[in-house]
Amino acid sequence: MLNTVFKDAIINREKMLSILKGPKFEQILQKARERWVEFSPEKEETVTAGIDSSFNNTKYQGIEIWATTAVSIKSDGEILVDMHDSGLGSDMELSKIASKMEIEACEKTIDYVDLVLMDGSLHSQFMTRQSSLDSRVVKTMRKRNNVVFIAKTSNTRKQFENFGSLAGDIFYYNHVTTSPGFSKVLVEKKYGSDKIISSTFVRLSDSTPIIKLEFLGERYGESEIKALMNKLYKTSVGGYPYALKLAHNNCKISDKEIAKMISLLGLSNEIGSREVLS
Structure with a gap:
């Protein structure tokens, strides 16, 4: 069955790609070129x-x-904050618990470093609709203005939606440049005047992946983005901040670790439909 699916995908490759690009593909690429600022x-x-x-x-x-x-770790490997929680329950909103822990870790970090890099998107923090957490995010980020949200991937389609874009903004930037630089800053005010988000797509080194940076407020111009890129470049590997790579590796909870937790509790996995099918 899978072989048939793969075969059909190969046969229909050009048709599928043409749908992805859309009828205004070249026009969008030209706009992406105009919005890209080369900077090493x-x-x-x-x-x-x-x-x-x-x-x-x-x-x-x-x-x-x-x-x-949740973990806060410096580029040299020094762990500043190490938080964890676990338990038994039902219908747990784990993503919200994790978001809260991230903000707590940020609160405990901002006074001890020059730059705090948060994995993910500031949009996702405001979209959880946790008003109390929103105010903490805003207060924390405003304290020293040294917090940046960084995402390896992005599905946003704000910059070229007026041209009928079908893919995310990052798709078009990846098609027009492999050089280091950044896109002109986009300002979004949909969450209110106290939660304005400025964002830019950045490539730190030649032919490395593009990352997305998000900031609170609208005081970010080209000079601020260039200054930030200089700070990120020093401790980045393959175009991605090493501190975030360390943070990911140090906080990840694998299935094996959950299995070990179950064993320590003296429990065993529930036999379900997947076991029956295997």
Whole structure:
């Protein structure tokens, strides 16, 4: 069955790609070229910390066994904050628990480093509709204005939607340039005057992946983006901040670790439909 699916995909490759690009593909690419600012950053000494969180869970006899972690770690490997929580429950909103832990880790980090890098999107923080958490995010980010959200991937389609774009903005930038630089800053005010988000797509080194940077407020112009790129460039590997890579590796909760937790509790996995099918 899968071989047939793969064969059909190969046969219909051009048709599928033409749908992805859309009828105004070349027009959008031209706009992407116009919005891209070429800039090769220079290394600047900066004390940087990356913050990331993780969660995982499994079911046992109708109840959920879960664990969450969050970590703040400097580029040199020094762990500043190590948070974790676990338990038994049902219908747990683990993503919200993890988001709260990330903000707590950020609160405990901002005074000890020059730059705090948060994994993910500022949009996702505001979209959770946790008003109390929103105010903490805003207060924390405004304290020293040294917090940046960084995402490896992005599905946003704000910059070229007026031209009928079908793919995310990052898709078109990846098609027009392999050089280091950044896109002109986009300002969004849909969450209110106190939650304005400015964003830009950035490539730190030649032929490396593009990342998305998001900031709170609208005071970010080309000079601010260039200064930030200089700070990120010093401790980035393959175009991605090393502190965030360390944060991810140090907080990830694997299925094996959940299985170990179950074993320590003296429980065993519930036998379900997947076991029957295998």
